Amino acid sequence: MKKIGIFSLLLFSTAFGVFAQTEGPMPMKPEMTEIWDPEVSVVTPGATPLDAPSDAIVLFDGVDLGREWTNSNGGKPEWKVEDGCVTVEKGTGIIKTKRVFEDFQLHIEWRSPSEVIGTSQGRGNSGIFLQERYEVQVLDNFDNRTYRNGQAGSIYKQQAPLVNACKAPGEWQTYDIIYTAPRFNEDGTYFTQPTVTVLHNGVLVQNNTKMRGPTEYIGIPEYSIKKHGPGCIMLQDHGNPVSFRNIWIREL
Numbered sequence: 001m002k003k004i005g006i007f008s009l010l011l012f013s014t015a016f017g018v019f020a021q022t023e024g025p026m027p028m029k030p031e032m033t034e035i036w037d038p039e040v041s042v043v044t045p046g047a048t049p050l051d052a053p054s055d056a057i058v059l060f061d062g063v064d065l066g067r068e069w070t071n072s073n074g075g076k077p078e079w080k081v082e083d084g085c086v087t088v089e090k091g092t093g094i095i096k097t098k099r100v101f102e103d104f105q106l107h108i109e110w111r112s113p114s115e116v117i118g119t120s121q122g123r124g125n126s127g128i129f130l131q132e133r134y135e136v137q138v139l140d141n142f143d144n145r146t147y148r149n150g151q152a153g154s155i156y157k158q159q160a161p162l163v164n165a166c167k168a169p170g171e172w173q174t175y176d177i178i179y180t181a182p183r184f185n186e187d188g189t190y191f192t193q194p195t196v197t198v199l200h201n202g203v204l205v206q207n208n209t210k211m212r213g214p215t216e217y218i219g220i221p222e223y224s225i226k227k228h229g230p231g232c233i234m235l236q237d238h239g240n241p242v243s244f245r246n247i248w249i250r251e252l
Contacts, residue, residue, distance in 0.1 A: 050109070056249060058248045060245065062081075063081070063084075070095065072096065077095040085111070085244060086244050094237055095235050096232040101233065101251060102230045104179055108175050109174050111172050113170065113242070116140070120147075124169065125140075128233065130196065132231040136154075136206075138152060141164055141166045142169060152164070153165065156215050157217065157221075158221060162204060162205050165201045165203040173201055174200070175199070177198050180194065181230070195209060197209070
């Protein structure tokens with residue numbers, strides 16, 4: 001009886017093992033990979049792709065520049081506001097937002113003068129500085145050659161645009177910029193670099209581009225890296241009467 005009992009136990013164990021291997025893991029069901037909470041926030045889009053969505057901060061509405069912008073000293077901006085846009089007044093210096101930002105989606109429309117004066121960098125030149133440091137170049141590059149890492153849609157002096165998507169002088173153009181601010185190591189070096197994606201007139205010209213450092217006219221960007229927090233959006237006075245309108249931003 002003892003031998004029969006041992007044999008029966010071995011037979012049962014073997015059968016159970018075979019059964020377990022045959023059955024395998026529990027089959028997946030559709031609901032096992034469905035995530036319900038937290039619910040996705042609702043944002044109401046603008047009436048057109050150019051209009052600000054419901055969660056955007058309108059930085060310039062075509063009328064009141066002083067509500068969101070200052071000059072370089074924190075005073076009243078001196079650029080000219082007329083016909084729903086703001087135009088660089090030569091010699092008055094940059095303007096910058098009163099608010100500071102890190103990660104964001106920025107929409108801005110710009111127009112170079114219809115009267116063509118100058119060539120290369122002397123034609124419709126301005127710039128959009130992200131966190132006051134990293135410049136997306138504004139320039140009239142319609143039938144106007146310049147150095148490739150300094151033309152419209154470039155990360156100035158760092159990364160050329162993928163293509164030249166410029167419209168003719170005097171026509172309104174759009175930039176849609178998605179920006180991720182850098183994070184830093186304790187020693188002030190980048191832990192993650194600042195990255196930017198830019199669509200120029202709906203055409204991708206910068207695709208998740210990693211910036212080497214702050215914009216420099218002369219010198220190497222890496223040499224001027226300094227640990228920093230949130231910063232302003234800054235528009236450049238480069239001596240050309242470039243106009244801007246419909247500026248809004250979404251913090252990410």
